[in-house]
Amino acid sequence: MDEQPNMSTLPIFIFILYLFQGILYGLQVNFLPITLRNKGLSLSFIGSLNLLALPWIFKSLWAPAIDLYCSIRSWLTITLTGILTCLFLVHLTQEGTLFSLITIILNIFSATHELVIGKILLRQLKDEQLKTASSYKVFAYKAGSLLGGGATIWISSVLELTNQVFLIMSAIYFALLFFTIFLIPENVLEKPEVMKTRDSQMVSCAVPEVKAKSFDFSGVSLFITNMSRGSKWMVTCLLVYKFASHSSHLLFTMALVDRGVKVSNIGLMSGVIGHVISLLVAMVIGIMLSQKRFSSMSILFCVSLLDVLSVLVQIFIVFSQNAAQVSTNTVFFSFCLQHIVLGAQAIPVFSITLMFCQREHSKYQTTQHSLYTTLDTLGSKFSSFIAGLMADFFGYAFGLCISFLASIAFLFLVVKGPKEREIERQHAKRE
Numbered sequence: 219m220d221e222q223p224n225m226s227t228l229p230i231f232i233f234i235l236y237l238f239q240g241i242l243y244g245l246q247v248n249f250l251p252i253t254l255r256n257k258g259l260s261l262s263f264i265g266s267l268n269l270l271a272l273p274w275i276f277k278s279l280w281a282p283a284i285d286l287y288c289s290i291r292s293w294l295t296i297t298l299t300g301i302l303t304c305l306f307l308v309h310l311t312q313e314g315t316l317f318s319l320i321t322i323i324l325n326i327f328s329a330t331h332e333l334v335i336g337k338i339l340l341r342q343l344k345d346e347q348l349k350t351a352s353s354y355k356v357f358a359y360k361a362g363s364l365l366g367g368g369a370t371i372w373i374s375s376v377l378e379l380t381n382q383v384f385l386i387m388s389a390i391y392f393a394l395l396f397f398t399i400f401l402i403p404e405n406v407l408e409k410p411e412v413m414k415t416r417d418s419q420m421v422s423c424a425v426p427e428v429k430a431k432s433f434d435f436s437g438v439s440l441f442i443t444n445m446s447r448g449s450k451w452m453v454t455c456l457l458v459y460k461f462a463s464h465s466s467h468l469l470f471t472m473a474l475v476d477r478g479v480k481v482s483n484i485g486l487m488s489g490v491i492g493h494v495i496s497l498l499v500a501m502v503i504g505i506m507l508s509q510k511r512f513s514s515m516s517i518l519f520c521v522s523l524l525d526v527l528s529v530l531v532q533i534f535i536v537f538s539q540n541a542a543q544v545s546t547n548t549v550f551f552s553f554c555l556q557h558i559v560l561g562a563q564a565i566p567v568f569s570i571t572l573m574f575c576q577r578e579h580s581k582y583q584t585t586q587h588s589l590y591t592t593l594d595t596l597g598s599k600f601s602s603f604i605a606g607l608m609a610d611f612f613g614y615a616f617g618l619c620i621s622f623l624a625s626i627a628f629l630f631l632v633v634k635g636p637k638e639r640e641i642e643r644q645h646a647k648r649e
Contacts, residue, residue, distance in 0.1 A: 229354060231402055232335065232338065232351065233357075233358045234394070234397075235335050235358075236355045236358035236359055236362070237361055238362060238391065239362060240363045240366065241362040241366035241387065242324075242328055242362075242387075243359065243367075244363035244364065244365060244366025244368070244370070245366040245370065245384075246267070246270075246321075247367065248363065248368060248370075249366060249371055251264045251267065251468065251602075252371055252475065255472055255476075264472070270318060270325060271325045271595065272325070273325040273328075273329045274328075274332075274595040275596055277330065277333060277592060278588045280330065281333055281588035284330070284333050284334060284337055285337070290338060290341075291399075291402075293337075294334055295395065295398065295399060296327075297327050297328075297330050297334060298394060298395040300324075300327030303388075304324035305385075306385065306388040332591065336591070340572075351572065353503070353507070353508065356500045356565045360560075360561065364490065364494065364496075366387075367493070368486070370383055371482075452570065452590065453593055455567070455635065456567070456593035456594045457593055458597065459567065459631075460594065460597035460598045461601040461621070461624040462622070462624035463556065463559055464598050464602060464605075465601040465602060465621045466529045466622075466625075467556055468602045468605050468606065469605050470532045470535070470552065471484060474549065479549075487550050488557070491553075491554075492554060493557065495557045496557040496560050496561030499557075499561030500562070500565060503517060504565055507566065514565075514566035515635060517562065517565075518563065518567070519633070520562075522628050524562070525559045525628060526625045526629060528555045528558075528559050529618060529621050531551070531552045532552055533615065533622060535549065536614045536615055536618055537615055571591075571594075608620060
């Protein structure tokens with residue numbers, strides 16, 4: 219039996235898992251808001267949909283269970299089964315309190331699934347492979363978001379398939395579950411030493427030497443009480459960097475809907491063409507990082523400047539007294555600029571995050587990873603919720619101005635942030 223992870227199968231499998239995570243993300247972030255706004259629902263309600271993703275914020279509470287109990291294949295089976303079941307139930311309800319409850323449960327399984335994928339990355343990849351893995355994640359997420367968001371909006375507006383989307387997704391997830399159970403080799407999911415230990419102890423659902431230890435949250439407390447300067451910067455960056463881009467994206471898109479721009483045109487410009495641009499940018503950034511031509515911090519600096527420019531263009535369009543005379547080309551340019559930012563910022567941030575996580579105690583790497591991704595989720599989900607409230611009470615212009623201030627704050631953070639060599643030195647001491 220091959221003792222090494224199958225490095226030809228692993229990248230493909232990781233890409234597929236993140237692709238499906240991106241599809242779920244696209245459905246909730248792009249497809250539902252535009253569809254509901256087109257039906258006349260308030261911005262506050264649309265923004266509150268992000269609260270259904272609260273499990274992504276609290277997933278650190280059950281992250282230690284993934285470190286302590288069950289094999290990776292068992293966790294993948296549990297989470298994929300839960301996701302496909304919830305998608306089928308959403309298809310049957312599609313409205314009301316039951317819909318909200320099922321969506322919350324769906325996000326519990328999806329958030330747990332994300333933790334399991336992170337555990338595979340941290341266990342199977344070395345330092346030099348993490349930047350490539352970051353590219354896989356971001357590229358797959360954006361491809362999935364394109365399919366679940368823009369492509370779904372565009373197709374459903376033409377073929378009237380809105381009510382069938384979740385049923386189709388449930389069937390696709392069933393195929394992914396079958397693929398995971400029967401076609402993925404064990405050494406792709408587990409390190410050989412972990413497999414041998416589990417087999418020798420005849421235990422099917424745990425790594426024995428870890429399970430024997432008590433279930434606690436010392437990894438969380440260790441992280442909080444011993445944060446380095448780099449870790450503090452990482453926490454602040456994760457809370458801030460998505461607010462500018464995500465809040466401005468929601469406000470700008472909703473403003474266009476309110477001013478009569480066709481949903482199909484928005485889906486084409488932002489959801490399809492914009493995401494293709496974002497994918498291409500993510501691919502270029504991934505190549506640049508893998509070939510070590512630029513550091514993650516230098517890329518973040520350039521992206522933060524583009525972020526400021528992107529929000530300024532959106533403010534110009536929204537502040538325009540005669541918005542009807544703003545050309546389609548200007549709107550399209552704004553979408554393109556924003557998607558360049560979205561495509562370029564995620565890979566370097568995720569790469570630095572993995573660098574921090576892998577240098578912590580191995581028993582708590584999943585917990586550590588969940589803490590960072592939780593902060594990332596806070597910046598994403600609550601930015602949309604807060605943006606919706608601001609727009610309802612103070613108007614689009616005010617909300618975009620707040621987004622502009624957030625983009626300035628992110629630029630300041632990048633300028634004052636630690637160098638990559640400094641990050642490596644600080645965390646190498648803990649190995």
